[in-house]
Amino acid sequence: MEALFSQLAFLADQALDDKNFDPSKIEQLLCLFEQETYASWAAAEAEHLKAVDDAEDAMKDAENQLESLMEAAMADFSRFHDAADVSAAEELSSLERAADATRKVGKSLGAAAAIVSKRYMDAAMASAMTAMRAAFASSKVHP
Helix, strand or coil, X not given: CHHHHHHXXXXXXXXXXXXXXXXXXXXXHHHHHHHHHHHHHHHHHHHHHHHXXXXXXXXXXXXXXXXXXXXXXXXXXXXXXXXXXXXXHHHHHHHHHHHHHHHHHHHHHHHHHHHXXXXXXXXXXXXXXXXXXXXXXXXXXXX
C-alpha cells in the first residue's frame, strides 16, 4: 500500500509538471488501489473467519469440559445420595431395634410392677387377715 501511495505522489507530481500527462495512468493506479483494498478486505475476512472458527472450537472444548464436570458432579451426587440412603436406612433400623428393646423392657417392667403390686396386696391382705384373726381370737369370751 505504501508503494501505491508513493506511485500516486509521483504521478500527481508528473501530472502537474507534464502537460501531455495521460490520466489513464492514474486510473490504472486507482484500479491497483481497488485490488489492494479487496485483497486486504479478503485477508481481514479470512482472519476473522479463522478467529470465529478458533472461538467456536474453544467454546466446544469448554462445553465438553463443562459437560464432563457436570457428569462427574452428578455421579458424585448420586453416590453421596445412595450412601446417605444406606446410612439413613441403617440409622432407622438401629432406632427401630432400640425402640423394640425399650418397649420390651417397658413391658417387662410393667409386668414386674403388676406382679409386685399383686404380691404386696396379697401380703397386705394376709397381714390384715392375720391381725383380724388374732384380734378375733383374743376377744372371744369363754363361758
